[in-house]
Amino acid sequence: MAAEGVAAPVPRHGAFHPLRVIAVDRLTDDSVAVTLQVPPTLRETFRFSPGQHIAVRRFADGAQIRRTYSICTPAPAPEGPSALRVGVRLVEGGEFSTYALKELTVGEVMEVMAPAGRFVLDPRPGHFAAVVGGSGITPVLSIASTLLAREPEARFSLIRGDRTTASTMFLEEVADLKDRWPGRFQLVSVLSREERQAGPVSGRLDEERLTGLLPALLPVESVDGWFLCGPYGMVRGAERALRTLGVARRRIHQEIFHVDAGDSEAVPTGPSPTAAPSRSMVTATLDGRSGTWPVREGESLLEAVERNRPDAPYACKGGVCGTCRAFLVSGEVRMDRNFALEPDEVAAGYVLSCQSRPVDERVELDFDR
Template identity: 65%
Template sequence: MPFHALRVARLDRLTDDAVAVTFAVPPELRETFRHRPGQHVTLRRTVDGAEARRTYSICGPAGSDAGLRVGIRHVEAGAFSSYALKELAAGDTVDVMPPTGRFVLEPRPGHFAAVVGGSGITPVLSIAATLLEREPTARFCLVRSDRTAASAMFLDETAELKDRFPDRLQLVHTLSREERHTGLPTGRLDADRLTGLLPALLPVADVAGWYLCGPLGLVQGAEAALRALDVPRERVHQEVFHVTAAPAASASATVTAPDTAPDAASASVTATLAGRGGTWPARSGESVLETVLRHRADAPYACKGGVCGTCRVRLLDGEVRMDTNYALEDDELADGYVLACQSHPVTPAVTVDFDG
């Protein structure tokens, strides 16, 4: 998937450590960058001679021609976020990959809900706005958690959405590090708290889709709460932000690890990408993505950490060991999808399809 140089139309300071960046999309690229609600884009820049890619969620409603707007929160020593907050200016150009991602909700009738933390509000803002604008019978419950009120991204946007749809948007805001005189008590939204809170807010069994987004701990806690409340797994969708370590495997971190693996040097990887195929020998210890990138620089990827899902491929033949998975859901795994950045050949030949 190719990158396109887009001009920065404006930057809006959201908090002390977060900005919203709006890119101008020229008419000839409007369809290329038309996104589904909840998708993200990958941004690219070169730092000290090395290419840095980072993935950021789109916060604007789908179908808008007002530009492509993403939310960026500063991460300590972040190769792109530091640049975005301190140096990026209107008029600059940035390499942007077209939208991708499956953490989406296509507007349809029903009651939907989200539990988000921190910058996890970004894709859900697009989801909620698109749903409420396009489907007049739909309802949405947004439960968000932030450290403090000052650290909360898109406060004005969520308040404006509430003003526009007061009867169909339910907004619950909790703070983990700041006392308030009104609203819910201060504290983290962990599994126990959510198990008690969610049934008090809405009819859990009637919710057609749950969208969990934010730090790993919050997503895992919300997932555990919904499991305790007997919510069917197929109704739960999740996107993890800010995985800083490799925690133990859980429902949010699927690990596929066959007991044995051949010498990687004897394995070959066959890949189809943009309609063209090739077969190449794998080097010891490298992932499927690394093997393909040595021969096809256009192979799509972003985080290389099993989080964003940009490198999703369909496994057509052979077996792989997938170290970590925070991006693919159960139905995708059942359909044979794996993350190329986390997959290592365990059979002499592996065939994958980036186009599938």
């Protein structure tokens, strides 16, 4: 127990904190922005970099649902935010998004994990650009608004793809950026299901269209950082287009919001499953405490850790959100799917624990690095 007058240390990982809903704003027919109040005691915990997301948890019919949602508001002052705003789009059959759109009201309390994610841009001089699809605008709105407000020597180009004007999230907020920073903010909006009388393009933001469109819009090779966010197919197509146009991989940052069952480019990394040992142990460090536990047959490393440490961080368990990222201290693992880690993170030794299975009899993970 903490001494009187001294705040108890707030666990960094996996812990959920209660935040009260103070606004639910309808953005489109199928999306809302949810604003959560952050009490003074949690401001430090919820301080975030532009582009990060939060994981939320809900219990329904005895089952736990976790989802991650990107923060759309600009990065806060050093003392941390007094509120967080996230965008939620309805996913067909999605339990949490259906609840958020149809039931969630002001005054309710949501369980929320501290912000995480490395799809971030801390303000610095330069020209940055984003290609986003649908709800992929959410983290990029935070990135662009923070950059333009804080760094007078920065410019931002946004190429966004949506189905129709009516289905476009954060239309007003993006228009505000254009009004406030007309010389430093460039907006190109591409609609796939709406014919336009005027305007440059309509159709889908796929590889072919982007390869032709981008050089006509901006000096592709001199852009200092590219931010791609949206569904898997769009992000991969945009990456291929940029690579074709000569952009170095290290200048491309990406966050995938949604992966369809047919998207199978996620080739496993590491040795084949036949190399798996019959018995193995995982040692994990989480919030400064370590333990060693057996990994049961068929279990991921996250599942083995979670059985013993319920505060292990995760959200999607599908290799997409990156919440379960850990540093592989020793031993070898095989990752089934990876839609979240950048190549340099993998090269540096990070793994998605929800997708990792032991190859060696002993492996060690550090969730604190």
